[in-house]
Amino acid sequence: MHRFDEQSEQLWHAAIEMARRRRIEPQPVRRPRTREELTPLLVDTITPSGIGSDEALRLFQEVVAEFSITGDHRRFFSFIGHAPTEAAVIGDILLSAHPLYGGDWLEGAGAIQAENVVLTWLAKLAGLPPEAGGCFVSGGTVGNLSALHVARQSARSSRGDPIGKRWALVTSSEAHSSVRSAASVLDVDVLTVTVGPGEKLTGEAIAHLLGYEGERVFAVVAAAGSTNLGTIDDLISIGRVCREAGVWLHVDGSYGLAALVSPDARAKFAGIELCDSFIVDPHKWLFSTYDCCGLIYRDPPIARRAHTQSAAYLDALDGDDQWHPANYAIHLSRRARGVPVWFSLAVNGERAYAAAIDATLETTRLAASAVKERAWLTLLAEPELSVVAFQRIGWSWQNCIDWAERLLQEGVAFVVPTTVAGEPALRLAIQHPNATIDDVIAVLESLA
Ligand SMILES: *Cc1c(COP(=O)(O)O)cnc(C)c1O
Numbered sequence: 001m002h003r004f005d006e007q008s009e010q011l012w013h014a015a016i017e018m019a020r021r022r023r024i025e026p027q028p029v030r031r032p033r034t035r036e037e038l039t040p041l042l043v044d045t046i047t048p049s050g051i052g053s054d055e056a057l058r059l060f061q062e063v064v065a066e067f068s069i070t071g072d073h074r075r076f077f078s079f080i081g082h083a084p085t086e087a088a089v090i091g092d093i094l095l096s097a098h099p100l101y102g103g104d105w106l107e108g109a110g111a112i113q114a115e116n117v118v119l120t121w122l123a124k125l126a127g128l129p130p131e132a133g134g135c136f137v138s139g140g141t142v143g144n145l146s147a148l149h150v151a152r153q154s155a156r157s158s159r160g161d162p163i164g165k166r167w168a169l170v171t172s173s174e175a176h177s178s179v180r181s182a183a184s185v186l187d188v189d190v191l192t193v194t195v196g197p198g199e200k201l202t203g204e205a206i207a208h209l210l211g212y213e214g215e216r217v218f219a220v221v222a223a224a225g226s227t228n229l230g231t232i233d234d235l236i237s238i239g240r241v242c243r244e245a246g247v248w249l250h251v252d253g254s255y256g257l258a259a260l261v262s263p264d265a266r267a268k269f270a271g272i273e274l275c276d277s278f279i280v281d282p283h284k285w286l287f288s289t290y291d292c293c294g295l296i297y298r299d300p301p302i303a304r305r306a307h308t309q310s311a312a313y314l315d316a317l318d319g320d321d322q323w324h325p326a327n328y329a330i331h332l333s334r335r336a337r338g339v340p341v342w343f344s345l346a347v348n349g350e351r352a353y354a355a356a357i358d359a360t361l362e363t364t365r366l367a368a369s370a371v372k373e374r375a376w377l378t379l380l381a382e383p384e385l386s387v388v389a390f391q392r393i394g395w396s397w398q399n400c401i402d403w404a405e406r407l408l409q410e411g412v413a414f415v416v417p418t419t420v421a422g423e424p425a426l427r428l429a430i431q432h433p434n435a436t437i438d439d440v441i442a443v444l445e446s447l448a
Pocket residue numbers: 080138139140141142176178223225226227252253254255281293
């Protein structure tokens with residue numbers, strides 16, 4: 001099983017051919033099946049002597065791939081999509097064929113250097129100084145948690161724990177659920193500034209809160225692209241207030257900060273250069289493979305102090321002055337998941353990325369106009385990024401669910417409803433550069 005023999009040779013060819021066909025052929029909008037339906041399909045597949053590669057490959061194609069919705073369909077409009085480039089997919093396959101350890105420089109130097117080139121490039125796009133850096137983690141959830149741990153440790157060491165009070169972070173009511181999850185893991189309070197649909201968190205609102213809660217606030221989390229509506233908080237005023245108060249500013253750009261690669265869109269993020277840390281997920285709108293989140297700190301040594309694990313078996317890495325990604329987040333063993341991002345950026349270049357982002361932004365603008373033109377729909381907010389949210393007049397939550405289910409069953413598109421200000425709403429997140437306004441109109445017309 002660990003020898004490269006005739007059988008491995010055949011399996012390589014068959015697998016590559018299957019992967020290649022998957023990339024060439026137009027894919028349907030797939031739909032899941034229930035656990036009851038799937039159970040018999042993979043039953044008895046782990047056997048004393050194995051079922052063999054032909055049968056395993058067949059099951060991969062007919063079950064594993066067939067009953068999973070893949071995010072790279074043009075009409076995947078749910079959640080936040082996932083549309084990796086061909087080069088990113090190939091970079092991912094290449095990375096897997098080199099089972100290397102991405103936690104420390106000693107073992108993964110080459111791969112980590114490639115990842116760091118991407119992180120430095122992202123930091124520069126955000127206007128951070130050249131010393132900025134960090135690592136790639138599995139997703140925005142771990143990225144936010146890791147950054148907020150550093151923020152709290154930094155506050156602890158500079159001003160000590162608040163006396164008789166709990167630590168708190170400030171964010172808006174539109175912040176991603178992972179921010180509250182991180183607060184729960186860190187056992188800190190969340191001070192929420194309520195914002196309406198399309199409204200932004202501002203420095204003024206934060207200054208007001210800091211006026212009476214300042215002592216216990218260790219971080220502000222601003223969104224550079226909220227998940228539900230794509231709203232970008234007012235980073236300039238927030239950054240100024242945080243600087244003034246000495247409070248860590250973390251910018252959650254898991255989805256939206258990908259648009260930094262577009263020179264036309266970059267101005268939307270003015271003020272990002274004032275942050276202490278930010279995240280952006282290449283597996284969302286930067287066209288790489290799952291799972292991948294870039295986590296970047298303005299001042300990496302602070303993060304290193306907060307995250308470095310120590311033990312006898314790690315002593316060999318201590319004090320060697322090298323860049324160990326394990327020291328910058330809550331993880332140790334890690335896949336060098338930034339390599340496919342580097343590979344695709346190197347192959348395609350910045351301009352192709354900018355064009356891809358601009359294409360999705362343009363489709364979104366057209367989609368918002370198309371919503372406004374239809375009497376049965378109400379646009380909920382002018383899109384800032386690639387999310388367009390609207391209501392179907394007269395529809396309940398159940399109507400929305402039934403419609404979404406029908407669209408999936410019929411293979412038209414994958415859309416899930418959401419709520420905006422407590423009311424049922426529909427939302428298209430346009431992530432695939434090949435999605436056209438006709439794809440969007442097909443969805444809008446099905447709501448007539
Ligand atoms: C998706 C998202 C997250 C969480 O990222 P995961 O990669 O799913 O863990 C955090 N913040 C925002 C704004 C997001 O859109």
